[in-house]
Amino acid sequence: MNPNLRIFLTIFCYISGVMGIVTAVLNASDKPAQTTTAVIAGAIGVLFLFAGMALGRRPRH
Numbered sequence: 001m002n003p004n005l006r007i008f009l010t011i012f013c014y015i016s017g018v019m020g021i022v023t024a025v026l027n028a029s030d031k032p033a034q035t036t037t038a039v040i041a042g043a044i045g046v047l048f049l050f051a052g053m054a055l056g057r058r059p060r061h
Contacts, residue, residue, distance in 0.1 A: 006055060009055055010052050010055040010056045011052075013048045013049070013051045013052030013055060014048070014049065014052040016044075016045070016048040017045045017046065017047075017048035017049030017050075017051075017052055018045070018049075019045070020041050020042065020044045020045020020046070020048055021041075021042060021045040021046070021049075022045075023038075023041040023045070024038045024039070024041040024042030024045060025038075027041060
């Protein structure tokens, strides 16, 4: 994979993950709480964070 593309995707995944978790917290703190939307946004955020960590790892030789 092109190193520049990999860096771009890693940064994109980290930003998307943080935004998903922030959205989940905001939806959960609403009155009335939007629990389903909060859980979905949180799950997507966590998936993006894991994808960012996987892309950011250095290859083992």
